[in-house]
Amino acid sequence: MGRSSVPDMATEDLPTLTVQQTRALEAFADTIIPGCKRGADDDAVAGVSATPGAVHAGALDVLRHPATGISDGIAEMADTLDTLARAPGGAGEADQARSFADLPYERRRALVAELTSRANPERDFWFLLALFAYMAYDSSPHRPTAEVMRDAGTGLRAMGFGRPDDDGLWRFPVASYARELAAVHPQTDENGNLP
């Protein structure tokens, strides 16, 4: 059988982001899976959850990863988030927000819901941004999973995902209640199928 080694992902041309763009994208990721603030001056994370969220799990590393296919566009999307937060009639008008991160969590959530809704013709882009921010928390695709499981602050650990063996493979030697728990369908044939 032919065998292929694991090729390296292409990692050239990581996008550069301004401080403000980073802040907007972190606030977006924190809206998808909210977390606790990283410090007293952390205003990108809304702080509505007591435990680490998507930002802590590495959302910006995932969004900047060239494998996603959206890394070229995230700076522009960050700018758009801030523009929408300031737009007349938009999410931030009432309190004159200067940027997306200035919005409280509920307002951030309402704007993200609007951007990813079926009614938005540009929802594909926002869905992908949301998907990769989400995946940072629940699967951390920017890192090998066995390594992620050694970090207590990641989403996989918070979800109760089990630990691998020392070789990085998962095994569950005991996996069954090992008793009959229902009658099988009376028409079941010798191969275990219905006729």
Add this chain to the structure above:
Amino acid sequence: MTTVDAVVIGSGFGGSISAFHLAEAGASVMVLERGPELGAQDFQHSFEFGSSSTRIFDFTAGDGMSVLAANCVGGGSVVYFAAMPRVPGFIFDRRGSLNRRLWPEAITRESLDPWYDRVARALPVRRHDWDEVSYAGGLWAAMCDHAGHTANPLPSAVDTDLCTNCNWMMAGCTQDAKRSMLLNYLPGARKAGATVRPLHEVQRIERLDDDRYRVHYEEIHPVDYRESVGSGHVDCRVVVVAAGAGATPVLLQRSADGLGELPHAVGRYFSGNGERINVAVIDDDAVGSTLGLRRRPGLAYGANQIGRGPVVSAWDNLDPAAAEFERFAVEQLYFPPGLGTVLADTGEAGGQGWFGLGKKEMLSEWASWLLLFELIEDDNEGVFGAPPERGNAERLSQQLLGRGTLTYRPRASTREAWARADAFVREVITEPGFGTVTPWTNDLVGAYTVHPLASCRIGDDPAISALDDTHELRGHPGIFVVDGSAVPTALTVNPSNTIAALAERAAPHIVERLRSRGVDARYRGTLPTEERA
């Protein structure tokens, strides 16, 4: 210039089984597979970009329907959960909203059983005892029993002596416990002389003269699947198209200029096998005290992660006497984090419960999730639009994600069938207080399927089928389609066994076509002998 007797496009169940029999028959065979080739030694337990989980798997978003499918040598057999039930007999009599027989008269459960038997011997497929049923499957069975229903361990192609219950099956099996095409038909085809070209994506087929075709391909970059690194073509007498129901109609559509008019049904009547997922968050105390289940002291379940995909199905609603669209099965299922949790929805007021604080709380109970996989009789509502420039989708990311041309708007028949299945799940889980149940959201990507079917289907009626009952494309002798796209309807069971059995059944007909075109080939009816990596 390369010339062979037969080109096989795709290497899943349909492609591998066809390649094996054509090579055994004495034909020269080339298999063109768009994805990479990996074996047990290459598969990884990792969600990392570029690991086997993203190299061999595709998520193609459509308009109202998204398709999850394989992208590797061995195709669906490498990423599948290996559940291998046979189709209940009544399915072959389905008529759908068209109110016409959808399956060919020649195909019934009785006539297909000998072909199922061959697949069962080759892989092998066998039924399982309760001590081989995962906690998740056992819990589903116990809840069904409590509600007065039966539940069946699913026949499968898993060697449970080798299986470690890791549930990483979608990233490929590191133990070769899952019986994929990599262990039987593909090595058998190679032994008989077939060649397999990974990372060769067929773009179109061209008719050269009355009995020859030219198959055009591009060579795909091994990391960034958006990039083409070369191109070429192969000439042949017979083409076997087995690119999967999400790709076969697309490459045929793109071939229309070089082939001439295609049957109307190419790219129409797509079925998602009627699939829909509900998530139950299990109340551990309730299932422990009422059902007497116990994994260890103080824990009844908490075992979402443990097992090997769906292992138990509730079949009480597969009643031959019931009306069409009222029959369905519900299997317990596993889906890994990543694409497997993003569509789970809290069901909170105001909608959009797939993200936010409530979703994070739902995720914190992930170990107590039980996924319920509904398989209803849908109404073949999917239609493919104009093909993209290359491949079957516009690839968005280097691997994994693409935007396809499939449009799907479920009719009332399908929506009501899903509602019945949802109600059954609530009857079994919610009403006795075993947990909360919410369906995956359809707001983000519409409906979804891991078992795309019927987009280039067999049938007797040329108006509603693209293939005759030998799987030959109408009006295009020498082109056969033998993948999930040939299966005419949703099945109410996992389809791999049926795709494989239909491919076994089609093989003698394909060999006969080769003979009629002057190739010295003879169908031998052999089966591959077992090989391990």
